[in-house]
Amino acid sequence: MEAPACSSAETMEEAARRAGQGSLLDRYKADYPVGPHDKPQSMCPAFGSLRTGLRMRRVATVLSGSACCVYGLTFVSHFYGARRSVGYVPFDSETLVTGKLFEDIREAVHKLADPAKYDAIVVTNLCVPTASGVPLRLLPDEIDGVRIVGIDVPGFGIPTHAEAKDVLASAMLSYARREVAAGPVPAPASGVEARPTVTLLGEMFPADPIGIGGMLAPLGLAAGPVVPCREWRELYSALDCGAVAAIHPFYTASIREFEAAGRPILPSAPVGVDGTNAWLEAVGDAFGLPQGKVEAAQNAVLPAMRGAFDAARIDGTITVSGYEGSELLVARLLIESGAKVPYVGTACAKTPWSAPDVEWLAAHDCEVRFRASLEDDLAVVEGLRPDLAIGTTPVVQKAKELGVPSLYFTNLISARPLMGIAGAGSLQQVVSAAMGNRDRMGRMRAFFDGVGHGDTAGIWEGDPNLRPDFRETNAKKMGKRERAKNAEAMI
Numbered sequence: 001m002e003a004p005a006c007s008s009a010e011t012m013e014e015a016a017r018r019a020g021q022g023s024l025l026d027r028y029k030a031d032y033p034v035g036p037h038d039k040p041q042s043m044c045p046a047f048g049s050l051r052t053g054l055r056m057r058r059v060a061t062v063l064s065g066s067a068c069c070v071y072g073l074t075f076v077s078h079f080y081g082a083r084r085s086v087g088y089v090p091f092d093s094e095t096l097v098t099g100k101l102f103e104d105i106r107e108a109v110h111k112l113a114d115p116a117k118y119d120a121i122v123v124t125n126l127c128v129p130t131a132s133g134v135p136l137r138l139l140p141d142e143i144d145g146v147r148i149v150g151i152d153v154p155g156f157g158i159p160t161h162a163e164a165k166d167v168l169a170s171a172m173l174s175y176a177r178r179e180v181a182a183g184p185v186p187a188p189a190s191g192v193e194a195r196p197t198v199t200l201l202g203e204m205f206p207a208d209p210i211g212i213g214g215m216l217a218p219l220g221l222a223a224g225p226v227v228p229c230r231e232w233r234e235l236y237s238a239l240d241c242g243a244v245a246a247i248h249p250f251y252t253a254s255i256r257e258f259e260a261a262g263r264p265i266l267p268s269a270p271v272g273v274d275g276t277n278a279w280l281e282a283v284g285d286a287f288g289l290p291q292g293k294v295e296a297a298q299n300a301v302l303p304a305m306r307g308a309f310d311a312a313r314i315d316g317t318i319t320v321s322g323y324e325g326s327e328l329l330v331a332r333l334l335i336e337s338g339a340k341v342p343y344v345g346t347a348c349a350k351t352p353w354s355a356p357d358v359e360w361l362a363a364h365d366c367e368v369r370f371r372a373s374l375e376d377d378l379a380v381v382e383g384l385r386p387d388l389a390i391g392t393t394p395v396v397q398k399a400k401e402l403g404v405p406s407l408y409f410t411n412l413i414s415a416r417p418l419m420g421i422a423g424a425g426s427l428q429q430v431v432s433a434a435m436g437n438r439d440r441m442g443r444m445r446a447f448f449d450g451v452g453h454g455d456t457a458g459i460w461e462g463d464p465n466l467r468p469d470f471r472e473t474n475a476k477k478m479g480k481r482e483r484a485k486n487a488e489a490m491i
Helices: 009-018 022-031 047-055 066-078 093-098 100-112 127-131 160-183 208-221 234-239 254-262 270-288 291-311 328-336 351-365 373-386 393-402 407-415 421-424 428-433 437-449 469-491
Strands: 059-064 121-123 146-153 199-202 222-227 244-247 315-324 340-346 366-372 388-391 406-408
Touching: 009 022, 009 127, 047 059, 047 066, 047 121, 047 160, 047 340, 059 066, 059 100, 093 100, 100 121, 121 160, 127 328, 146 160, 160 234, 160 254, 199 208, 199 234, 199 254, 208 222, 208 270, 208 291, 208 421, 208 428, 222 234, 244 270, 270 291, 270 328, 270 351, 270 421, 291 421, 315 328, 315 373, 315 407, 328 351, 328 407, 340 373, 351 366, 373 388, 373 393, 388 407, 388 428, 393 406, 393 437, 406 407, 407 421
Parallel strands: 059 121, 121 146, 199 222, 199 244, 315 340, 315 388, 340 366, 388 406
Antiparallel strands: none
């Protein structure tokens, strides 16, 4: 069944189910539930899985989808620093309907599978191939020793690009888990850690795993790989751990793979004094460590963290929103820094592993909204007029229009350490500097007041040519249509 490009999400989903993709979509609905609205406003979800694959060494990436989608995804991936080509298997209505597209994909994979260059090839179906039932599951598992991983990442099935990272990470973990079950596997290039490890689930600032490793060392433990991994062999080490820290709790499918491997899951993260204290307790419980040893680890880090917070206080009201999945952690850090955070919104879903953060934030008078819509975030900024709004691009734009200082979450907040002592004082400088811009933004707003809105939008050499008679006629037409629509609905 062919699904036309640029169809509605409902049409695409209906076509996908007719094409035999119902079980896949049902699994995605269970792993990544939406609501209260139908879909968060995020970039194309496939960007998340694409970027994850492009960061891995010796892994090739192939996309199958509409040419406009592939162009946009490759453009954004290279804008964010990808340094390799993205494979593309084009199609038209004939190859899609006749099944030739799948044959073209299989041929492309066979040509690309060079064990001297690659450990794995990731093939991704975008919306139209998924809706049309292109069966990537029928691709061979490996070709000349090169693993073939096929995933479907349709925009109508995966809510956010953050959760698409989980789709690829879990597919790779599943493949690696089968390899481990089949027999011995190669050791990572960096070697095998002699101490028991804690695998870190979720992308984070590069210094954070080092900081977490320092906190684990007094316990006789080490920080394991970060999932999504940077090379295939790290997947084996990630599975060979004593526990998994769900730093980003929305990696539902990956957590399922770790649980199938018998690994306990630790919620939340070592963020702030309270968060670090509770997290180290959870680590001690998971590994069955003596309480005295856990307390020694806590005493080694918590006093220094308190000192860092005392030296980097934040005074003001801040709202937080984003789609990266670490929004709750950032809100916790800001509150322990002294800020008042009445609202945090995230495009990701609520999971059992986000419960400690939700409870802590609620106890500190912070409303947490999962699957927050852009309208939710904008209404909060407009209603509260905080001292600082941290959010996505449209939230930052709205805040600036209101004269409210703002920071872009992804580039200015995510790109900083959040864990341990390094995280305790990492936000104060950038946040305080931004809040200090309120007077300057007020002057700018006054200077540009009335420009670019309503009749003054665009470029004018003189006054706009207003036609109130046209507006009145158009308003009457629209009113007539609305009355007819309401009358039809009542029949």
